[in-house]
Amino acid sequence: MDISVNGRRVSVDAHPMKRLLDVLREDCGLTGTKEGCGEGECGACTVLIDGLPVDSCIVPVAHAEGRKVITIEGAAKTRTGKALQDAFVEHGGAQCGICTPGMILAAAPLKRGAKLPDIKTALAGNLCRCTGYPAIFRSVDAALNPASAKTLRRGRLARGKSARAR
Amino acid sequence: MPARVDTLSLERPRSLNVALSLLASDATLTPIAGCTDVYVGLHFGTLEQQRFIDLWPLDELRGITLENEILRIGAMTTYTELIESKLVNKRLPMLVAAAREVGGMQIQNRGTLGGNIANASPAGDTLPVLAAAGARVILRSTRGERTVPFESFYTGYRASVRQADELIVAIELPAIDGRQWWRKVGTRRAQAISKVMIAGVRSADEVRVAFGSVGPTVILAKQAAAVLAAGGTIGAARAELMKEISPIDDVRSTREYRARVAANLLGEFWDATT
Secondary structure (H helix, E strand, C coil): CEEEECCEEEECCCCCCCEHHHHHHHHCCCCCCCCCCCCCCCCCCEEEECCEEEEHHHCEHHHHCCCEEECHHHHHHCCCHHHHHHHHHHCCCCCCCCCHHHHHHHHCCCCCCCCHHHHHHHCCCCCCCCCCHHHHHHHHHHHHCCCCHHHHHHCHHHHCCCCCCC | CCCCCCCCEEECCCCHHHHHHHHHHCCCCEEECCCCCHHHHHHHCCCCCCEEEECCCCHHHCCEEEECCEEEEECCCEHHHHHHCHHHHHHCHHHHHHHHCCCCHHHHCCCEHHHHHHHCCCCCCCHHHHHHCCCEEEEEECCEEEEEEHHHCEEECCEECCCCCCEEEEEEECCCCCEEEEEEECCCCCCCCCCEEEEEEECCCCEEEEEECCCCCCEECHHHHHHHHCCCCHHHHHHHHHHHCCCCCCCCCCHHHHHHHHHHHHHHHHHHCC
16 A cells, blocks of 8 residues: 655555554554554544544554655644644643644644634644643644734633633 | 454445445445544454445545535535535534534544444434434445435434445435524533434424434434424423433433433523524
């Protein structure tokens, strides 16, 4: 099976039902994609297929054949990936780091200027057990709204209160 | 931990006709689509099936069209595609509302309407909508095509009239006159499986209201709706509803809570659609 992984064409010899997660980690050696729950609940294994975030623990590799897969190792090549990575570092969006690759790839399709409700919707399928979500939302907001990020940091999220999404 | 797949097999037909032929010749094949349920079973070792047939690449099963006032949604249409569809937003906003609260983005990008129906969970998020909307399920096999009213599609817990050689190819939805209302009650808006769901349609001459997660299948509450349509009190309608649903205690909720919330939701639906 031929798959484009982070812009490179990769030929994989694997069972078609092998989880995309396992192919990325074992066959491609890309261990930046983490396994959390293994059942599509936590989003830690999020990758992009043709630009759409999916949980790679519940995707058979057959469904990636002929598609473009982006993992955290290639996230910097996406439109907002580099800005997201920098913002997570600057604003303390990562602590243990297990959820971080999934958070960044789930946020990657967001457009510049995205507002907090859009950010929360995009990240609703990603769980974090360390920083809590305000630091992560602030990081994504800072990446997508460099000029207005201070507003969010001084606002409700900075005081640990979270606005209801949607 | 990497999942073991070596005992599994996957047929990968390149067209719907080939898929139907394979299903006609081998009754042990289980169709898979977005895999959001199948891989949960694989992970927990509870997957009973071993032999699968992949429908995901079949574009013949995709697409949303409107013909003679009938909205037709291909079985492989994902929740994301439902949310983004102008036709669905205009004609069936309660289906968009339901699709928005399925899992998170990652699940919405993979899960399909046909898969939600075929998986036959009583907690399937779109099922109350389809029941309240008077949907029809289009089933096809090498023997031909048949149309089944959604309200008679399920025969019991995780059981339906679909034969082993049949595929759900599309869902048809008649034009809906009147107001639509939908609500899911769960522990949180994203990622949570529902404790109780309701979908309702109210027009001048008809009331249809359906509930999820309060019985072995989705429940179309005909008697409760009949009381409301005839101008009866909400109390009388709730009394009928209690006879129509059969909620249970499980990991997500209790029988008592579900019954109380279902009754409350019926009242909320009625108030909101006045």
